[in-house]
Amino acid sequence: MMKKLLLLPLVLCGLASKAQQSYWEEKATTFPTTSTTTPQISYAGPNVIWAYGAPGDGSTDQYQVFTRSTDGGETWTSGNIDLGNAGLGIGDIMAISETTAYVAAWPNATGVFGGIYRTVDSGATWVKQPSASFNSGTDSFADWVHFWDASKGLAVGDPAPQGSNGYFEIYTTTDGGENWTRVASTNIPAPLDGEYPYEHNYETNSDIIWFGTNKGRIFKSTDFGASWSVGQSPVSDFGSVTESASYSMKDANNGILITNEFGFYRTTDGAATWTEDVTTLGYYRNFDISYIPGVNNTYVTTGLDIDAIGIGSSISIDDGATWIDINDLDLLDVDGGGCLVFYDVAHGLASGFTASSVEGGIWKWIEPLFATATFSNDKAFTASPNPTSGVLIIVGKDITNITVYDVLGKQVTTNNYSTLSSVEMNISSLKNGVYMVKVTNANGNASTIKFVKQ
Numbered sequence: 001m002m003k004k005l006l007l008l009p010l011v012l013c014g015l016a017s018k019a020q021q022s023y024w025e026e027k028a029t030t031f032p033t034t035s036t037t038t039p040q041i042s043y044a045g046p047n048v049i050w051a052y053g054a055p056g057d058g059s060t061d062q063y064q065v066f067t068r069s070t071d072g073g074e075t076w077t078s079g080n081i082d083l084g085n086a087g088l089g090i091g092d093i094m095a096i097s098e099t100t101a102y103v104a105a106w107p108n109a110t111g112v113f114g115g116i117y118r119t120v121d122s123g124a125t126w127v128k129q130p131s132a133s134f135n136s137g138t139d140s141f142a143d144w145v146h147f148w149d150a151s152k153g154l155a156v157g158d159p160a161p162q163g164s165n166g167y168f169e170i171y172t173t174t175d176g177g178e179n180w181t182r183v184a185s186t187n188i189p190a191p192l193d194g195e196y197p198y199e200h201n202y203e204t205n206s207d208i209i210w211f212g213t214n215k216g217r218i219f220k221s222t223d224f225g226a227s228w229s230v231g232q233s234p235v236s237d238f239g240s241v242t243e244s245a246s247y248s249m250k251d252a253n254n255g256i257l258i259t260n261e262f263g264f265y266r267t268t269d270g271a272a273t274w275t276e277d278v279t280t281l282g283y284y285r286n287f288d289i290s291y292i293p294g295v296n297n298t299y300v301t302t303g304l305d306i307d308a309i310g311i312g313s314s315i316s317i318d319d320g321a322t323w324i325d326i327n328d329l330d331l332l333d334v335d336g337g338g339c340l341v342f343y344d345v346a347h348g349l350a351s352g353f354t355a356s357s358v359e360g361g362i363w364k365w366i367e368p369l370f371a372t373a374t375f376s377n378d379k380a381f382t383a384s385p386n387p388t389s390g391v392l393i394i395v396g397k398d399i400t401n402i403t404v405y406d407v408l409g410k411q412v413t414t415n416n417y418s419t420l421s422s423v424e425m426n427i428s429s430l431k432n433g434v435y436m437v438k439v440t441n442a443n444g445n446a447s448t449i450k451f452v453k454q
Contacts, residue, residue, distance in 0.1 A: 023330045024313070024350065029053070029067040029361030030078040031354050036063065037337030038351040038362055040200040044095035046347045047072045051362070052081065052093040052103065056337045056353045062089040062108050066123055070098055073349050073364040079123045087112040091199030092144035094153075098122065102177065104142040104155060106199070114142040116155050118177055132171040132180035136160035140169060143197045146209065151176050154225035156211060158196040167191065172225045187227040189219070198239045200339070205249045210271055212238035212245070218271045231272035233257060234265045247271070248299060250291040256299060256320050260286050262306045266320070281432075281454070282323030283307075284314050288340040288350075295345045300326075302336035302350050311335050313350065318387055322454045324434050328407055334363045381439045387452035390428035398442035399423055405436045427453055 029038065029051070037056035043049050049072075053065040064086070067078040081090060087109030094102040099122045106114040116132040119125060132155050134140040141158035153176070157169035167185035195215045202211040210220045216236040221228050234257065235245045245263075249255035249271065257265040257274055264284065265274040287303025297319035304311060305325065312327035313334045327333050335352050342348035348365030381396030394402055402423060403414040412430065417423060419442050427435075430453045440446040 023326055023366065024332060024334050024363040025366050026332065026352060026360055027073060027076065027362050027364050028358050029076045029354060030357050031063075031065060031067060031361055032078075032357045033063070034354055034356065036065070036354045036361060038067070039338035040093050041339045041341045041349050041351060041362070042093050042095040042101070043341065043343040043347070044097050044101075046343050048095060048098050049073055049349065050093050050095035050101045051339075051349075051351070052090045053078070054090070054338070064088070064090060066093060066101070066103075067361075068098075068101075068123060072347060073362065076362070081117070081123070081126055083117055083126055083128070085112055088114055091142065093200075094145050094147050096147060096150055100150070102145045102147065102153070104145045104157075104199070106141050106143070107138075110138075113140055116142060116145050116171075116177065116180070129177045129180060132173070132177070134160075134169060136169060139166065141196070142169075143199050144202055144211070146202065146204065148204075148207070148224065152224055153177060154209065154221075155180065156197055156202070156225075159191040168197075168219075168228075170225060170228075183225060183227075189228060189230040192217070201238060203247060203249055203255075205251060208249075208252055208270070210247075210249065212247075214238065214240065216245075218247075220271060229272070233271070234263060234274045234276065235259055246288045248289045248291045250297070250299075250319075255291075256289060258284060258286055258289055258301065262286050264320070277320070280320060280323065282314070282316075283325040284316070284320070284323040285312065287336055288338075290340045290342050290348070292342045292345050292348070298345075300340065300342065300348070302334055302340045313340075317452070318454075322387060322452065324452060329434065336363075381447065381449075383437055383449055383451050387454045388427065389454055390426060392425045392427050392437070392451060394423040394425065394437065394439060395421065396439055396441065397421060399439055400442050401438075401440040403438045403440075404430075405438065407434050407436075 031053045035057040036053045038051040039054050041051040049069045053063045055061045064081040067076045069076045088105040089108040091106050092104040100120050102118050113135040115134040116129045117126040134142045139160040139162045145155045147153035153173045155171045159166040160169045168188050170183040171180040173180045192215045214237050216233045219228050219230050237243045245259045247257035253270045255267050267274050283305040285301040285303035289301045292298040299316045302313045314323045316323045334350050337351040339351040350363040354361040398419040438448040
């Protein structure tokens with residue numbers, strides 16, 4: 001059985017004139033083939049990351065390659081995913097540790113079967129896990145694999161066999177994949193005619209997991225895949241050529257969905273239902289969205305902006321109500337080939353495209369945008385509320401000067417004080433956007449943080 005993969009945007013980035021600051025840095029995945037991208041990036045921890053490679057040039061070729069970092073995404077080493085059969089495509093990768101990872105492989109040729117493969121030697125060898133068989137006839141198609149820890153995992157595939165007796169081929173394991181058990185059809189809502197999931201297309205939050213289908217439905221499990229419910233999303237397909245969507249859940253109930261046509265939706269019931277939100281301000285983007293764990297109400301998006309000016313990234317720190325275009329702050333625009341993921345506020349990655357084996361392929365997040373305080377001891381201060389609509393309260397020690405700059409570094413206001421510990425600034429006259437506030441104390445020490453006027 002053959003089916004289309006999730007569409008990858010075929011774009012390249014260029015150097016632009018921006019504020020002299022960086023929030024993303026491009027790193028080399030070391031894939032040897034030009035324009036290779038990473039449709040799936042998986043963290044095993046803040047420093048250990050695995051990703052697999054796929055063509056980003058529009059071809060239908062299938063690569064059996066991976067790349068791995070053990071220093072938080074600073075450097076990468078690529079290798080082959082040798083499955084013993086060139087007729088298998090890679091649909092997903094799951095990192096467990098520096099040495100261990102899983103991939104889901106699907107049949108890219110007639111007469112072959114995919115399944116779940118594991119490496120325990122840093123990618124030198126890959127061994128199929130036979131009890132997650134995915135061999136229920138020609139309809140078997142392994143889409144993705146996920147583990148909550150080294151033991152407890154889940155593998156999801158297309159309905160097999162097709163027809164009235166078919167149901168989603170889903171397996172669970174509690175022993176690291178030594179043994180997999182197929183979930184009974186009675187525990188999974190019946191598929192619609194021709195319905196299937198997409199490769200590497202799922203969302204997790206703690207113990208809960210969701211996946212979308214080509215019929216726009218979202219399946220949900222709260223018991224590690226043992227049983228499932230289903231709801232309808234605002235789109236009819238999560239990954240066709242003409243229609244697609246991405247979503248991210250900040251907790252068990254609340255999340256955001258963005259369509260490729262810039263539709264913006266929210267759920268408050270765990271993705272069972274969605275409501276359109278037309279009040280959102282600023283430039284969010286249309287390819288991928290990721291909630292940043294551990295940071296209240298903070299999302300990042302990648303893709304085109306609504307004016308189709310270019311590829312890049314945007315951030316919201318107020319639960320998606322207001323979006324700030326990171327392209328206005330950064331020297332380089334993230335080209336975004338297939339995946340956006342955050343481990344925490346300090347560790348995030350977005351896929352890109354290789355220029356060569358020593359240049360490009362992935363973007364590393366290098367600076368959290370909105371700290372509430374900087375430095376320590378006599379140089380520390382806070383600025384709140386952030387964002388703010390009119391008043392910004394600066395609290396610190398022996399404040400003697402406060403200067404505000406716009407994102408291009410132009411001074412917009414400055415005031416001197418007589419060693420105050422708190423200053424209330426009226427900034428209602430400033431245009432909406434991102435600003436830097438520099439605070440200097442009586443000892444001549446200064447520090448700067450960003451705030452949002454909305």
